[in-house]
Amino acid sequence: MSAIEQSLGLAAERAGDITVPVYDKWFARYPYMLPRFVRDKTGAVRGEMLARTIEVILDFAGANVYGENFIRCEAVTHNGYGVPLDIFAKFFDCVADTLKDILANDWSPDMERDWNTLLARLTALTPQAANAV
Numbered sequence: 001m002s003a004i005e006q007s008l009g010l011a012a013e014r015a016g017d018i019t020v021p022v023y024d025k026w027f028a029r030y031p032y033m034l035p036r037f038v039r040d041k042t043g044a045v046r047g048e049m050l051a052r053t054i055e056v057i058l059d060f061a062g063a064n065v066y067g068e069n070f071i072r073c074e075a076v077t078h079n080g081y082g083v084p085l086d087i088f089a090k091f092f093d094c095v096a097d098t099l100k101d102i103l104a105n106d107w108s109p110d111m112e113r114d115w116n117t118l119l120a121r122l123t124a125l126t127p128q129a130a131n132a133v
Helices: 003-017 019-029 033-039 043-062 067-080 090-106 109-132
Strands: none
Touching: 003 043, 003 090, 003 109, 019 033, 019 043, 019 090, 043 067, 043 090, 043 109, 067 109, 090 109
16 A cells, blocks of 8 residues: 555545545635635535545555546636635645644655645646646
């Protein structure tokens, strides 16, 4: 099991659904994004988006069968919703930082290294997506 998978699994064991803490962190950092979710009264859209984010992270960190292309497409799609391309990739940072908060002392050097590598790869996709706009 990779350190990415391990961090997600441990966080799920400890905190269950991490949707609320991820989006709390997201809106604290980028409060101007909150109005984009005004219709999501129950949090179902946020939960669905986070579930897809985790699925794509696992693919992108592993075999990368579809992850890279999915992220590029979603960056462009979200840009159409008014999410700046440079901010789109920052959501992944919020996921990693939330996991780090939940795991606290159990956040390992391997997790830190693998997440930093993954986040750098994800951020590098943003300029490529910008060229498609």
